[in-house]
Amino acid sequence: xxxxxxxxxxxxxxxxxxxxxxxxxxxxxxxxxxxxxxxxxxxxxxxxxxxxxxxxxxxxxxxxxxxxxxxxxxxxxxxxxxxxxxxxxxxxxxxxxxxxxxxxxxxxxxxxxxxxxxxxxxxxxxxxxxxxxxxxxxxxxxxxxxxxxxxxxxxxxxxxxxxxxxxxxxxxxxxxxxxxxxxxxxxxxxxxxxxxxxxxxxxxxxxxxxxxxxxxxxxxxxxxxxxxxxxxxxxxxxxxxxxxxxxxxxxxxxxxxxxxxxxxxxxxxxxxxxxxxxxxxxxxxxxx
Amino acid sequence: xxxxxxxxxxxxxxxxxxxxxxxxxxxxxxxxxxxxxxxxxxxxxxxxxxxxxxxxxxxxxxxxxxxxxxxxxxxxxxxxxxxxxxxxxxxxxxxxxxxxxxxxxxxxxxxxxxxxxxxxxxxxxxxxxxxxxxxxxxxxxxxxxxxxxxxxxxxxxxxxxxxxxxxxxxxxxxxxxxxxxxxxxxxxxxxxxxxxx
Numbered sequence: 446x447x448x449x450x451x452x453x454x455x456x457x458x459x460x461x462x463x464x465x466x467x468x469x470x471x472x473x474x475x476x477x478x479x480x481x482x483x484x485x486x487x488x489x490x491x492x493x494x495x496x497x498x499x500x501x502x503x504x505x506x507x508x509x510x511x512x513x514x515x516x517x518x519x520x521x522x523x524x525x526x527x528x529x530x531x532x533x534x535x536x537x538x539x540x541x542x543x544x545x546x547x548x549x550x551x552x553x554x555x556x557x558x559x560x561x562x563x564x565x566x567x568x569x570x571x572x573x574x575x576x577x578x579x580x581x582x583x584x585x586x587x588x589x590x591x592x593x594x595x596x597x598x599x600x601x602x603x604x605x606x607x608x609x610x611x612x613x614x615x616x617x618x619x620x621x622x623x624x625x626x627x628x629x630x631x632x633x634x635x636x637x638x639x640x641x642x643x644x645x646x647x648x649x650x651x652x653x654x655x656x657x658x659x660x661x662x663x664x665x666x667x668x669x670x671x672x673x674x675x676x677x678x679x680x681x682x683x684x685x686x687x688x689x690x691x692x693x694x695x696x697x698x699x700x701x702x703x704x705x706x707x708x709x710x711x712x713x714x715x716x717x718x719x720x721x722x723x724x725x726x727x728x729x730x731x732x733x
Numbered sequence: 734x735x736x737x738x739x740x741x742x743x744x745x746x747x748x749x750x751x752x753x754x755x756x757x758x759x760x761x762x763x764x765x766x767x768x769x770x771x772x773x774x775x776x777x778x779x780x781x782x783x784x785x786x787x788x789x790x791x792x793x794x795x796x797x798x799x800x801x802x803x804x805x806x807x808x809x810x811x812x813x814x815x816x817x818x819x820x821x822x823x824x825x826x827x828x829x830x831x832x833x834x835x836x837x838x839x840x841x842x843x844x845x846x847x848x849x850x851x852x853x854x855x856x857x858x859x860x861x862x863x864x865x866x867x868x869x870x871x872x873x874x875x876x877x878x879x880x881x882x883x884x885x886x887x888x889x890x891x892x893x894x895x896x897x898x899x900x901x902x903x904x905x906x907x908x909x910x911x912x913x914x915x916x917x918x919x920x921x922x923x924x925x926x927x928x929x930x
Contacts, residue, residue, distance in 0.1 A: 459803060493805070493811045495770070
């Protein structure tokens with residue numbers, strides 16, 4: 446480095462504003478150039494002289510108080526002493542009070558940890574809230590399904606009870622002396638359907654027979670099963686027959702003519718409300 | 734040996750070891766000059782107080798950056814003080830803030846920072862006892878020294894304003910300071926009372 450270049454850096458050098466590389470260059474030049482070293486010291490003294498040449502004023506005491514309040518609360522210098530060895534630095538750091546050297550670092554670590562911890566907790570709380578909402582939704586669905594299944598069970602239970610009572614009645618009737626039972630068979634439409642007719646019992650309306658069928662599928666709302674008794678000359682309607690979802694149907698029929706005149710009995714599919722004459726397919730029939 | 738008898742360099746060594754008492758002693762010796770320098774440039778007591786506080790707090794925290802081979806402690810200290818003051822001056826210039834007169838001095842308050850920088854800087858140095866010493870300098874050297882030390886302008890800004898090469902500005906600064914030093918002579922009390930180096 447030439448003297449002129451070093452001189453141009455004196456002002457910044459005095460203020461410690463040069464980077465490490467530039468400072469080293471100036472240091473090296475000063476070590477080898479006595480003239481520049483003298484000039485540097487002289488420049489610094491000029492700055493001091495300027496300061497003492499201006500009107501000298503008293504400093505308010507509050508400045509001193511504020512300064513030393515900052516000093517008393519300070520955690521330590523920003524620059525370590527120059528050129529200590531590694532081991533010496535370690536030793537000196539171990540010997541110093543914790544608050545002097547590690548306070549700012551410890552506080553910074555704590556603050557960062559608290560912030561990160563808070564962020565994690567917040568995120569986790571959000572996740573837990575979402576999981577809770579999902580679980581609540583699932584519980585609601587399960588409750589709804591449970592209620593639906595319970596209703597279905599009640600319905601089936603009631604149906605079973607009805608079937609049981611009907612079966613008992615049918616059994617009791619078939620077991621009564623003087624009652625004859627005729628079988629009914631399914632037609633081409635539903636060959637698996639079958640039934641029976643138990644005849645007869647005395648009612649207030651006259652002699653009555655009980656008809657029971659199985660495996661007849663439920664019909665749409667615009668259709669109905671209609672029961673006919675067959676004589677030598679005509680088909681007489683004795684009413685509509687409803688079947689449940691299992692295909693079971695039962696009804697008491699009162700023909701209105703003596704049973705000895707009946708040749709047979711059959712069930713057809715008719716429009717809802719029935720017909721005056723059989724119009725639909727014959728789904729089940731039998732002889733009396 | 735008590736602190737009163739210690740040289741500035743000995744106080745600095747103690748300050749590096751976190752001696753509050755050593756800093757108090759250094760403050761007692763030079764706070765007045767630091768405050769006065771800041772006040773002469775800023776013309777604002779509040780700002781000058783802040784600068785004074787910052788300078789000595791900087792000494793406390795960066796005491797290890799002082800090197801004896803760079804010069805006396807006063808040279809280092811007042812370089813920091815001057816730089817801090819100029820920083821404040823430039824900040825105000827950027828904010829186009831009018832400098833207020835904060836203490837009762839015989840000098841009149843300076844003009845706003847707007848306007849011609851040489852006129853502004855001249856207004857500053859005319860109010861100091863340096864005016865006589867500065868008047869002995871050659872005009873081109875005086876302009877550069879005044880702009881730098883009283884106007885707070887950087888070498889680059891001075892070069893731009895005077896329309897001179899940067900190297901020329903730096904050379905004139907050096908020569909002006911050298912001549913000024915010869916006129917002023919030793920001024921710091923340290924050299925009289927605390928040992929001459």
